[in-house]
Amino acid sequence: MALQFSGAAPGLPGIGEGAMAPDDLDLMLAALRQALTRPRGALAAPAEAEQIAEAAERAVGQSICEAGIGLSQALDVYAGLLSQQGVATDHPGYLAYIGAAPTPAAALMDGLLSASGMIGSGWLGGAGLIWAENQALRWLSDLAGLPAAASGCFVSGGTAGNFSALVAARQRYRDRVGMRPGLLLVADGAHSSIIVSARLLDLHVVVVASDETGRLTATALARTLAELEADGRLQQVVAVVAVAGSTNAGLIDDLAGVGQLARRHGIWFHVDAAYGGAFLCVPSVRATFAGIELADSLIIDPHKGLFVPYDCCALLYADPGPVTAAFTQDASYLEQINQSQQCNPMHYAFHLSRRARGVPLWFSLAVYGSGAYRHTLEQILDLSARLRTRIACHPRLTLIPACGLSVILFRREGWQARDYDDWAQRCLRDGIALVVPSSWQGETVMRLCIMNTRLDEQRCEALLADL
Structure with a gap:
């Protein structure tokens, strides 16, 4: 069956008279083509806010006004001014933080996704999109060696992924021991979002000493667990967090040793592979990730090393079934979705409304292999x-x-x-x-x-x- 597209889209009162005029649509598509094909220019620091405001004022006056300035002028301000103020993360000279260089296919699908009119919260609203996301999640799960039942959802970034994973870990902890204050074990190299998440979840952070290279090891973790047991606090440990590719130095913790200790003590094992996880598909370094398959939860940011636009983080659970109890929101208008047996990404993280942001990854993988x-x-x-x-x-x-x-x-x-x-x-x-x-x-x-x-x-x- 051939794909069908309607010739007109409904317009809100006062906003258009149906579909975008053909000339305007051509103008937008030409701007998109130029953005995708034009080489990145010279690097330059962005101007101050006052300078940007003055330039916009000179170009079009007040950009938000009663009558509007029209598509052509608004597009000129965006393409000629706003999109030039800042350093593009896909520039060859972007060597700071962690860059992102989306494939053309992923960038184009990101725009097409916005035009789909579908929401990725539940199967009813975006079944096809969620199916595609699940294919990408399965690929990532297989790279990590997670169980066949592993699944999850895509969230906005590593901070959202780490936070949601720790929410799930705390839910399991509370189901087991009640509302006693919980402990979170981390090493010095843990991402700042882990510390913020612990604060939001009222978890006390216990820093495990790193080795001389800055890695979390099983030896140091065993020592910390023994100290907690001697203090009568071992049962209060909610989770231990390891890093697979630290943001600052690209270090990979002793995942195998830490994961085995966590399993032995019944502690949730979370792996932050936001940056490093992309390299799981490279045979020459895959062995350095040994033990990642022991994770109860795992995050990988495709907007870092898997060439999709911001923002996109894959949040994976080895056993996703029990996780939904931590996130299911009770409301009369959600009863039909909550009772369905289909895959509903709204049940795997702290979000409700969500963009199906994993689709560009699926599309890019499907296009390029x-x-x-x-x-x-x-x-x-x-x-x-x-x-x-x-x-x-x-x-x-x-x-x-x-x-x-x-x-x-x-x-x-x-x-x-x-x-x-x-x-x-x-x-x-x-x-x-x-x-x-x-x-x-x-x-x-x-x-x-x-x-x-x-x-x-x-x-x-x-x-x-x-x-």
């Missing part, structure tokens, strides 16, 4: 390794060997914190790269993160020349 993903991530690791080698051979630089995956940390001989800041600002001012200093074991260092295969030798040369 998982082999293309594997090949691209292998290229990223190869780029990272070559740049590491260049830094290690540099006469004034010291590579910090503990960093991993596509994160690179290094120090510059004789520099203080201000020097790193000055260099970062100079790199941006000269249009070379967006880089940011970080810290390692209390010392200011420089951090680079490669998530884009368009980083070239010329840019690397320019980056290192001033050091």
Whole structure:
């Protein structure tokens, strides 16, 4: 059966007379085509808010007004001004934080998804979209080695994923021991969202000592568990959180050892693989993730290493059945959905209304194939390794060997914190790269993160020349 599209869309009173005029639609599609095909320009720091306001005022006057300014002028303001103010995360010189470089197919599907008119909260409102999301979740679950029954949903980002996973963990804890205050075990390298989530959930954070490289190990966890048992608090442990690819250094905790200890003590094991999880499909580093299959919950951010637009985080549960008790919202208008046996993503995280944000990942995988993903991530690791080698051979630089995956940390001989800041600002001012200093074991260092295969030798040369 061929796909059918209606010739007109209903308009709200005063907003259009049906479908968008053909010329206006062509204008929007041309702008989208240009955005997808135009090479990224030079890097530049964004202007101040006052400067942006003045430029918009000069272009169109008051942009939000009684009569509106029309599509052409509004599009000019967006394309010619607003979308140019900021550093695109898919720019070859974006080496700060963790970049995102969406595939054209994923970016286009993101727009088509918005035009679908469907909501991804429950099967009734978006069955086809949820089916597609579930295919992508299954692919990720299989990469991690989770059980065949594993499932979950897509949420807005790692913070939402970590928070929802810990809500589920606390629900299981309360079902077992009641309302006693709970403990959350984390290492120093845990993402800041874990600490915020603990605060929101009224969980007391117990920091487990990291090893000399900054990793959480089974040895340190066993020591902490023994101390808690001696204090009579072992039964208060809600969950232990491990990291599979820390944001700051790309480190992977001792997942196997920590996971086995958690299972032995009946403690929920959550793995934050928001950044690192994408590399599960790369054979050369897959062994470093051994033990991730023991996770009770796991997050992976496709908007980081799986080439889809912001915002997208996959939240996976090894046993999703009991999780719904933590999130099901009781309301008379929701009774039909709550009683259905279909897959309803609203029951797996703290959201209700939700965009089916996992569809662009499914679409991109379907278009390009998982082999293309594997090949691209292998290229990223190869780029990272070559740049590491260049830094290690540099006469004034010291590579910090503990960093991993596509994160690179290094120090510059004789520099203080201000020097790193000055260099970062100079790199941006000269249009070379967006880089940011970080810290390692209390010392200011420089951090680079490669998530884009368009980083070239010329840019690397320019980056290192001033050091």
